Amino acid sequence: QVQLVESGGGLVQTGGSLRLSCAVSGRTFSRYVMGWFRQAPGKEREFVAAISWSGGTTSSSDSVKGRFTISRDNAKNAVYLQMNSLKPEDTAVYYCAAGLNFASSRRPDAKNYDYWGQGTQVTVSS
Numbered sequence: 001q002v003q004l005v006e007s008g009g010g011l012v013q014t015g016g017s018l019r020l021s022c023a024v025s026g027r028t029f030s031r032y033v034m035g036w037f038r039q040a041p042g043k044e045r046e047f048v049a050a051i052s053w054s055g056g057t058t059s060s061s062d063s064v065k066g067r068f069t070i071s072r073d074n075a076k077n078a079v080y081l082q083m084n085s086l087k088p089e090d091t092a093v094y095y096c097a098a099g100l101n102f103a104s105s106r107r108p109d110a111k112n113y114d115y116w117g118q119g120t121q122v123t124v125s126s
Contacts, residue, residue, distance in 0.1 A: 002024060002025065002029075002114075003025040004024050004097070004117035007020070007021050009094060009122045011123045012122075012123070012124055014125065015085060017086065018086065018122060020080065022078060023077065024078065026077070030053055032053060032098040033053060033099050033102065033112075034096065034098055035047065035098075036097070037095045038122075039092055039119075040091060043092075045095070047107070048060065048081070049068055050107035050108070051072050058070050063089075067083065069081070086124045089124075092121075092122060093121050095116055095117055095118075097115065099115075
């Protein structure tokens with residue numbers, strides 16, 4: 001069983017930064033593709049970024065490319081999302097997710113992830 005717990009959300013002004021963390025329990029963390037998704041009120045959950053099990057490759061949505069960076073530390077069973085130049089449209093609940101054995105092209109599809117955290121709220125004020 002894998003459990004994910006996000007932290008680091010909060011209220012920030014436009015142009016500010018936040019760093020989200022996701023602590024993962026389970027001995028096989030290093031085998032999982034890790035992803036970040038977000039869901040704004042009244043909208044569907046959307047892909048933000050993902051990272052391979054080794055940390056060697058990453059993927060991100062066009063809306064956050066160049067502003068957000070995903071990273072992982074397999075020794076600490078943790079994955080991070082560094083968010084810079086935040087905009088009001090980044091306001092959402094951010095979820096950490098873990099999945100096994102799927103191609104990098106499928107990272108944006110939430111169906112490929114088996115485990116999800118409870119989410120952390122990020123609010124960007126204008």
